[in-house]
Amino acid sequence: MAKYKKKRARELQHDRFRDTTMGFFDRLGNLLEGRGRTILYGLLGLAVAAVLVVVFVKWSNKKSNEAEQAIGRAITISRASVLAAPVAGSTEPSFSSEQERAQSAIAEFEKVAAKYGDPYKSESRYFIAANRLLLDRPKGISELSELTNSSVAEVAALSKFALAQAQESDGKLDEAAKLYAELAKQNSPTVTAETANLRLAKVYAKQGKKKEAADLLFNIVDASRKAKGSDNQPVPASAAAREAGDELKKLDPDRHAQLPPELPSLAG
Numbered sequence: 001m002a003k004y005k006k007k008r009a010r011e012l013q014h015d016r017f018r019d020t021t022m023g024f025f026d027r028l029g030n031l032l033e034g035r036g037r038t039i040l041y042g043l044l045g046l047a048v049a050a051v052l053v054v055v056f057v058k059w060s061n062k063k064s065n066e067a068e069q070a071i072g073r074a075i076t077i078s079r080a081s082v083l084a085a086p087v088a089g090s091t092e093p094s095f096s097s098e099q100e101r102a103q104s105a106i107a108e109f110e111k112v113a114a115k116y117g118d119p120y121k122s123e124s125r126y127f128i129a130a131n132r133l134l135l136d137r138p139k140g141i142s143e144l145s146e147l148t149n150s151s152v153a154e155v156a157a158l159s160k161f162a163l164a165q166a167q168e169s170d171g172k173l174d175e176a177a178k179l180y181a182e183l184a185k186q187n188s189p190t191v192t193a194e195t196a197n198l199r200l201a202k203v204y205a206k207q208g209k210k211k212e213a214a215d216l217l218f219n220i221v222d223a224s225r226k227a228k229g230s231d232n233q234p235v236p237a238s239a240a241a242r243e244a245g246d247e248l249k250k251l252d253p254d255r256h257a258q259l260p261p262e263l264p265s266l267a268g
Contacts, residue, residue, distance in 0.1 A: 074108035217248035
């Protein structure tokens with residue numbers, strides 16, 4: 001009898017669980033009645049979207065890796081050695097002239113630009129224009145000028161700097177000074193104000209503007225020697241600041257002597 005009661009109690013408990021559970025699904029069914037297909041499609045849509053996101057991320061990473069490798073190969077060619085004769089047994093690329101190297105580099109960068117999107121496309125166009133200066137200088141300058149408006153900030157800064165250097169090399173000092181001044185004002189991570197002002201000072205020196213050049217060089221070195229990091233410790237001088245110090249010493253030794261002393265720990 002006792003066993004029967006226990007068994008019956010379990011059955012009643014099970015029936016209450018079933019009634020409660022079925023009641024929940026019945027209410028849910030009534031609530032979703034007429035909308036089940038819409039909700040099902042919605043859930044399927046979310047699932048498909050999630051799968052597409054995963055596939056796109058994997059594909060995007062794969063394409064990025066491919067693009068980086070491709071542009072890396074092109075850069076390697078653009079920096080290859082120029083030798084009168086190939087080195088026996090060497091696997092490194094080499095060319096007989098800078099023009100030959102530039103032509104080969106352009107061909108590689110054009111492949112990258114044609115196959116991949118930004119930033120690789122714009123980066124490749126910059127390298128194409130820079131190498132083009134050796135083969136067709138007016139066209140290279142034109143391409144660099146166009147790229148100064150690139151939506152890729154790094155490419156815009158590098159193109160403006162290369163264009164300024166080309167103008168300086170061609171003796172168009174006013175145009176070069178204008179570009180360097182713009183870059184100094186922008187102070188981008190790619191072309192810092194220090195670097196741009198150093199080049200601007202050199203242009204001023206070529207134009208006979210000794211005071212303007214000395215002022216720029218002094219300010220670069222002065223700011224560098226006074227700079228401190230987040231730990232309130234002196235920041236090591238950059239290559240541009242060190243070069244500015246050397247240029248100032250040659251241009252105006254008296255002004256150089258007015259600089260604050262370089263800390264012993266950073267000297268040399």
